[in-house]
Amino acid sequence: MATPLDPHAAIVTHAAGQGAAAEARPNAQGVLLTTADGQPLARALTRSRRRARRQAFLLVLPLLAFVLITFVVPIGQMLQRSAKNPGFSDNMPQVSAWFDENPRGAVPDEAAFAALAADMAAAAEARTVGIVGTRINYELPGTRSLFTSTGRKVARGIEPPHREALLEMDPRWADEELWTAMRNASTPYTSSFYLAALDRTRDSAGDVARVPENRQVYVMLFQRTLWLSLLITGLTFVLGFPVAHLLATLPMRRSNLLMILVLLPFWTSLLVRTTAWIVLLQQQGVVNDALVWLGLIGEQGRLQMIYNQTGTIIAMTHILLPFMILPLYSVMRTINPSYVRAARSLGATSWTAFRRIYFPQTLPGLGAGALLVFILAVGYYITPALVGGSSGQLISNMIAMHMTETLNWSMAAALAALLLAGVLILYWLYDRLVGIDNLKLG
Amino acid sequence: MRCKASGRLHSLAARSRDQETTDRETALTATAGTNGFVVFDHVQKSYDGQTLVVKDLNLSIGKGEFLTMLGPSGSGKTTCLMMLAGFETATHGEIRLDGQPINQVPPHRRGIGMVFQNYALFPHMTVGENLSFPLEVRGMGRAEREARVVRALDMVQMGAFKTRRPAQLSGGQQQRIALARALVFDPKLVLMDEPLGALDKQLREHMQFEIKALHERLGITVVYVTHDQGEALTMSDRIAVFNDGRIQQLATPSELYEAPENSFVAGFIGENNALHGTIERLDGVAALVRLGNGELIDATAVNIRDVGQSTLVSIRPERVEFKPELMPSGAHTVEAEVAEVIYMGDIFRARMRVAGTNDFVMKYRNTLGQVRLSPGQKIRVGWHPQDARALDPV
Numbered sequence A: 001m002a003t004p005l006d007p008h009a010a011i012v013t014h015a016a017g018q019g020a021a022a023e024a025r026p027n028a029q030g031v032l033l034t035t036a037d038g039q040p041l042a043r044a045l046t047r048s049r050r051r052a053r054r055q056a057f058l059l060v061l062p063l064l065a066f067v068l069i070t071f072v073v074p075i076g077q078m079l080q081r082s083a084k085n086p087g088f089s090d091n092m093p094q095v096s097a098w099f100d101e102n103p104r105g106a107v108p109d110e111a112a113f114a115a116l117a118a119d120m121a122a123a124a125e126a127r128t129v130g131i132v133g134t135r136i137n138y139e140l141p142g143t144r145s146l147f148t149s150t151g152r153k154v155a156r157g158i159e160p161p162h163r164e165a166l167l168e169m170d171p172r173w174a175d176e177e178l179w180t181a182m183r184n185a186s187t188p189y190t191s192s193f194y195l196a197a198l199d200r201t202r203d204s205a206g207d208v209a210r211v212p213e214n215r216q217v218y219v220m221l222f223q224r225t226l227w228l229s230l231l232i233t234g235l236t237f238v239l240g241f242p243v244a245h246l247l248a249t250l251p252m253r254r255s256n257l258l259m260i261l262v263l264l265p266f267w268t269s270l271l272v273r274t275t276a277w278i279v280l281l282q283q284q285g286v287v288n289d290a291l292v293w294l295g296l297i298g299e300q301g302r303l304q305m306i307y308n309q310t311g312t313i314i315a316m317t318h319i320l321l322p323f324m325i326l327p328l329y330s331v332m333r334t335i336n337p338s339y340v341r342a343a344r345s346l347g348a349t350s351w352t353a354f355r356r357i358y359f360p361q362t363l364p365g366l367g368a369g370a371l372l373v374f375i376l377a378v379g380y381y382i383t384p385a386l387v388g389g390s391s392g393q394l395i396s397n398m399i400a401m402h403m404t405e406t407l408n409w410s411m412a413a414a415l416a417a418l419l420l421a422g423v424l425i426l427y428w429l430y431d432r433l434v435g436i437d438n439l440k441l442g
Numbered sequence B: 001m002r003c004k005a006s007g008r009l010h011s012l013a014a015r016s017r018d019q020e021t022t023d024r025e026t027a028l029t030a031t032a033g034t035n036g037f038v039v040f041d042h043v044q045k046s047y048d049g050q051t052l053v054v055k056d057l058n059l060s061i062g063k064g065e066f067l068t069m070l071g072p073s074g075s076g077k078t079t080c081l082m083m084l085a086g087f088e089t090a091t092h093g094e095i096r097l098d099g100q101p102i103n104q105v106p107p108h109r110r111g112i113g114m115v116f117q118n119y120a121l122f123p124h125m126t127v128g129e130n131l132s133f134p135l136e137v138r139g140m141g142r143a144e145r146e147a148r149v150v151r152a153l154d155m156v157q158m159g160a161f162k163t164r165r166p167a168q169l170s171g172g173q174q175q176r177i178a179l180a181r182a183l184v185f186d187p188k189l190v191l192m193d194e195p196l197g198a199l200d201k202q203l204r205e206h207m208q209f210e211i212k213a214l215h216e217r218l219g220i221t222v223v224y225v226t227h228d229q230g231e232a233l234t235m236s237d238r239i240a241v242f243n244d245g246r247i248q249q250l251a252t253p254s255e256l257y258e259a260p261e262n263s264f265v266a267g268f269i270g271e272n273n274a275l276h277g278t279i280e281r282l283d284g285v286a287a288l289v290r291l292g293n294g295e296l297i298d299a300t301a302v303n304i305r306d307v308g309q310s311t312l313v314s315i316r317p318e319r320v321e322f323k324p325e326l327m328p329s330g331a332h333t334v335e336a337e338v339a340e341v342i343y344m345g346d347i348f349r350a351r352m353r354v355a356g357t358n359d360f361v362m363k364y365r366n367t368l369g370q371v372r373l374s375p376g377q378k379i380r381v382g383w384h385p386q387d388a389r390a391l392d393p394v
């Protein structure tokens, strides 16, 4: 391989050989090397390295603690909450015990109703019947009041036979679905929130089944979130690529000006930007007014561009654009113009030079930008909430709703965990297809 | 065209040397006019509309010639090369390649191979793919592409590196690949812009030799840009010395070194002693010059017109003599005081005070029994009038 005319070839092979030899403990000649004062070289090396490692660790310790406290712990809590909700099992111990002893499908007998009555009485006493009701309400909407009202009545006194007495208080206690729901909630650890997040539930036989059509919403929302995020990533690419290219090739002064325009959105509040879109896009807004004035549409035909999916797409594309432009720009700036020149001098048209030489070299930036925009879009919340109407809501709006309105934190946690898992899977796929080390964030 | 091109590498390499030499000689004589292979005809270039970076360039390069553009940084060499390659447009004037005006021809249809200073090897492609690229965009079939790539790699002794990426190669290896890539599609003309600038001295000298050998073997026309005069002198058939957007002198290396036409060229090429004076007497080209301190020296008038004109006399250090028996009889000598003598192995380099300047340099060989000069010693130095060139001061 190393011809006499080629001194560098020899150097390369030689260096490769050295690297391999350095890894073996006793060196190639089988001699144990020692330091000047007679210690084994390997031990001295480990010791000096350990010291350096310890120092490095102490340096990052504050950050590590911060990340642990603010990131790992809350996410762990959230993940736990998505699979654990002891609201029913803690407060209804006797009914839970009855579920343990009787297999699924067993018709609730007098013993079951007696246990229910006793638990209800205790829960009413301890003022936890609301928690119990809320828990069952998650499984079977509209049942919270059943628990609170029955609780009040039971607290006033109840005579056996408990079955009849309870049915008298409310005939819904005979409902098979209600008992299935209670059984599902009778263990603190449950998959029911994950099932619900996928529009599934457990029927009376314990099998996973789809929820009724009119309550199916989450799968559709996941799909919509995925689709819109991909679309928005694509749009930011189409819009951002030329801008990044301009930024990288314009003379310094003008490129700085353009850069300010690109960064401007970062300096204004997200809310202001989103509201600006409302002003522009609403039916009595600037764009519609202009179109009517130009005679392109009639007064009756004003376009609905906001409070629907279109609004979400437009506003999010705008807001996420810098996250695509900046990594692309940082990569493009390092691409020497002589590559394209070389390609052209070798006979490539400008299009071929772009496609075969320039574009492949922007891929690390494109990958980083796309990943950034996609992940941000998947979790975006405020913009869809403000301009999305009902057709432009994303899964994070559902999570927010469960966090703040229904207070079903377990549900919110399950949805968030599924979202996280989805993003991780996509990240893994990306790593597989493109390679994460090909990424350049700036 | 494809068929003709594929045959060229072969046939040229096989061609006998003397045949080639006569070819080259006829080509060189043909370049005197304006019908060379590459012609710059009154070319001017301005980037900003305020200053001319290239001022009225007229240059005719013969087929098979190795022409070097030499000049200090910023003198417009790269600009000329870029205009020839098609990446910059000439503000005025015409550039012709093989008789055809190419001002309007886009770079990819000029068929000019180019080696860039940073090599510009495509980092996302292997060496083989890099070389295959120009053939692919010409629509060449796979089998022929393979054969040509192998041939080009062998030509630069890099056959074993086809599957490597450019980043896995050393600077010298990348340089070879860049060279092979510029040659693989049999271009009529190859341009090189400081191709060896990034290499260390030893490797650079080695590559100079190889590029020169390839040029002779393939018979291609090369336009080479450098600011390294040593490189220019060793490689070129002719050198165009650039300064300030103009060609100061266009000549063969020996002519350039021995007979610089103006004081810029004299000062730029090689080491040079410059003595200020006025023309005392002019007899044809034989001039008598009076130096600042009143001493008289003999010189050859180059671009001198009148007696009384001020002049800069240029003398190469190795042409200065201090032993009376070696000086031409009857020639004037001047007084010199040795300021410093540096031992350089094969030669001595003495710095002296002559006619008011402190940095007059004389080089003399370290022969057996050579006279040893020492600082403070007063001697007389002289030279053959032919070696002292009276030039227009710039």
Ligand SMILES: Nc1ncnc2c1ncn2[C@@H]1O[C@H](COP(=O)(O)OP(=O)(O)O)[C@@H](O)[C@H]1O
Pocket (backbone or CB within 6 Å): B047, B048, B053, B071, B072, B073, B074, B075, B076, B077, B078, B079, B080
């Ligand atoms: N793209 C450009 N825009 C403006 N001025 C340029 C450009 N390229 C070169 N110049 C100017 O032209 C002059 C000659 O440059 P160049 O041809 O690169 O010189 P050289 O290659 O001899 O060092 C320099 O003063 C340089 O600043």
Ligand SMILES: [Mg+2]
Pocket (backbone or CB within 6 Å): B074, B077, B078, B079
């Ligand atoms: Mg240059």
